[in-house]
Amino acid sequence: MPPNLPAFCPKPLAALALSLLLVSVGNAVRGQDMGKVRETITILAAPDMHGRGYVEQGSKRAATYLRRRFRALKLHSFTRQYAQDFTITVNTFPGAFSLGVDGRLLQPGTDFIADPASGAGRVAGPLLPLDTLIFTSEAAGQRFLTQSLSGQVVVLRQRDADRLRTLPDAFAAHLNQAAALITLVPDKLTASLADTQHAQPRLQVLAKRWSGRGQQAAVQLDARLERQYPTQNLIGYVPGRVQPDSFLVVTAHYDHLGRMGKKTFFPGANDNASGTAMLLTLAEYYAKPENQPAYSIAFMAFGAEEAGLLGSRHYVAHPLFPLSRIRFLINMDLLGTGEEGITVVNGKLFERQFQQLTQLNATGRFVPQLAARGRAANSDHFPFAEQGVPTFFFYTRGGIKAYHDIYDRPDTLPLTGFLGIFKLTTRFLNLLGGQAGAAQP
Secondary structure, three states, X not given: OOOOOOOOOOOOHHHHHHHHHHHHHHHHHHOOOHHHHHHHHHHHOOHHHHHHOOOOOHHHHHHHHHHHHHHHOOOEEOOHHHEEEEEEEEEEEOOOEEEEEOOEEOOEOOOEEEOOOOOOEEEEEEEEEOOHHHHOOHXXXXXXXXXXXXXXXXXEEHHHHHHHHHOOXXXXXXXXXXXXXXXXXXXXXXXXXXXXXXXXXXXXXXXXXOOOOOOEEEEEEOOEEEEEEEEEEEEEEEOOOOEEEXXXXXXXXXXXXXEEOOOEEOOOHHHHHHHHHHHHHHHHHHHOHHHOOOXXXXXXXXXXXXXXXXXXXXXXXXXXXXXXXEEEEEEEOOOOOOOOOEEEEOOOOOHHHXXXXXXXXXXXXXXXXXXXXXXXXXXOHHHHHHOOOOEEEEEEOOOOOOOOOOOOOHHHOOOOOHHHHHHHHHHHHHHHHHOOOOOOO
């Protein structure tokens, strides 16, 4: 069972406590500069950050920027220059990236992307649609397994790619003999990262951009599996004035998907320049002497979240202070919208804390709605939660749908809920800190 924080004080003491919180945070909130927030997001999502990935040192550039911001705020550090270094294995696409069908060039990012585990290659060959009878006819399956795929570009639909997992491994192994694979995706192109690499080029093409009359394809794709790629978490903190050995923690991942070729990159404005901007905004608030918290507050900017929560997993395996000292952790990811409020992952697990959050929001009307969700392994809170650390993960709802694509740009973000989430979060953290002296059940 999750540990419980003390219940609210009986009225009218609860009302008095909330009023004090409104006053203490209200003055600082009025001074928050949304222009600075947008500037932070724009810098992190700019072309010269290269998608904060693993081509052209994108993740390192973003880390350098965050380190400079941490220093400017005079955050304390557990390590040299705030860094917790680690290495990852990641597949990258640093060079040539093109697809032509019957002499017509498709546009990278808009019309097609690379499969995250795609291999490299330069291929020119005939298109071969996958025979879907292999899923229902044993004879068709046997014909497929004996058919030569050498020099051919096999084309299949997304649903058939998914169905291949239901067939014996021999079918997937046979497809490895093709010169290249093209998967037609029905709705949108959604990129991701992988730590493995196939033997041949594999592309995902938006179905509506594909001509069914195609006969020949030409593929050029440079892929490099980077092993032991150096990256880092960045961690600073503000020491507590009452219990400095106990911590509240705010986290956000600063990495994104990087580049595909020389001309295509993934800005990652919502995911997660927005959450990183919130982390920096909260750090700026608590770094001011008049806002020094009762508990220490640690600000953890994680790398390699998009590669499988690797930064937060590394921290949990190598904590800079005991995980048992974390009283509560809030993870910030996808905070660029908010028209419909926010979802609170783990809100159904930590019911008392969610009730406190709900009461604060009812008083201040900061966001339109708080929706509680259960356990989910969808961001950097999860490795902590698996070790028994009480955690929430906030993400906004409503607005734009850009996600893991080239359209997640700064100019698309309404930031409707950003200021309200800042106010709600500071009140919640202050409420937790205000209970530092209370006995724990």
